[in-house]
Structure formats: C-alpha cells, structure tokens
Amino acid sequence: MYAPPAFREARVEVLRDAARQIMFGVLVTQTDDGPAVTHVPMLLTGPDDTMVLETHVARGNPQWRTSGASVAIFQGPQAYVSPSFYPSKAETGKVVPTWTYITVHAHGKTEAVHDGDWLHAHVTRMTDAMEADRPAPWAVTDAPSDYIASLQRGIVGLRMSVTRLEGAWKVNQHKSDADRAGTAAGLAASGGMGTALARVLRPGG
DSSP: OOOOGGGEEOOHHHHHHHHHHHOEEEEEEEETTEEEEEEEEOEEESOGGGOEEEEEEETTOGGGGOOOEEEEEEEEEEEEEOGGGOTHHHHTOOOOOEEEEEEEEEEEEEEEEOOHHHHHHHHHHHHHHHHTTSSSOOOGGGSOHHHHHHHHTTEEEEEEEEEEEEEEEESOTTSOHHHHHHHHHHHHHHOTHHHHHHHHHSTTO
16 A cells, blocks of 8 residues: 555554444455455454454355455545645645545455354354444344355355555644644535544544
8 A cells, every 4th residue: 555654554453443443345356367356344353463354255256266365445434625624725825635534454365264154153243243333233143044044155254364454544644733623624514424534633533
C-alpha cells in the first residue's frame, strides 16, 4: 500500500479494531490468470502474532481453489473534502479539494476449509458478531438444522494466516488545527460517511 509517512498507520491494535468494525472487505488472491477478487465479510481472530482471517465463499466461486498470496482490503469511511471547509481558503486561497479515508490491508495466504464442523462454527461466530447489538439477536439455531446443513454444503470456508497488517488514515493530519476543525465541521454537515470521519478529525477522535 502506498501511504506517505504522515498518513501511515502501523499500530496493530488500531488496525485490528478497524478491521473488526469494518468487517466487509475485498479478498484478492493472486492466480496464474491474474488476481481473483471477491467481496466478502471477514472475521479477524487470534492474538497479534497468529492472526487469522475467516470467511467463506460460494462453492461455485473458483477463488477457493487457489491457495496463493492474498490481501484482504477493508475500506473504512471515506469522503470528499471541499476547499470551502478550510478557514485558510479565505486567508491564502492556497487550498485544493482532496479525499479523506481510512483503509486496512491484511496480507497472508489463504487455504480452503471443507470441514462441516468448522463451517458451522464459523457461520455461527460471524452471525453472533453481526447480531450482538440487536435487541432480539437472531441465532443460527433459530433455523432448522437440516436447512442450515443444506446451505453449508453450498459454501467453502477460507482461512488466511495474516503475516502483515498495514493501514492508511488520511484525515488531514498535515493541516493546521483550524483547517482540521473546519474539515470536521464540513464533513459532519455533509452526513453519511463524512459524519464518521468528522469524529476522527475532532480532538480525541
């Protein structure tokens, strides 16, 4: 990943937390015919020194047949930044549009998992993670077991042993406090993902 030093994030705990929160990402695996790409939810598990990404794909997806070098890309909130957000625009005029974003890349090697018990535990973990904050969480056990078993036969698990995490937080770190505050206010007013980035730009974010 290209990231200037000012925007580079290397703290493992920050990267892990971001990957867990974003969860949905792009899994890219190098093949002899070029990169194979699938958009999937992924769970990052394990301690810092033995991190593992878990996901699954449809059995008809050929990506599971390739156990090559892979990268999982977690794209966090991103938003356009207008020069009008900056107080310095009125002072010098030396401002241009840009983009703010947060992203995490996890590098490793994927392997296919066909074991039924592993798949059942995996989909249960993934479901529990997504349902945890709901007032009446749905559980895998809420559906008939034979129905779940039939659906599991249509998927293949993927495990990636993560060898490296890297990230970029391009949130105007190189700007003055006034311009950062102006950016936060402008993004908050823009709504959508700008609201999440505004919290990052504000002190203590």
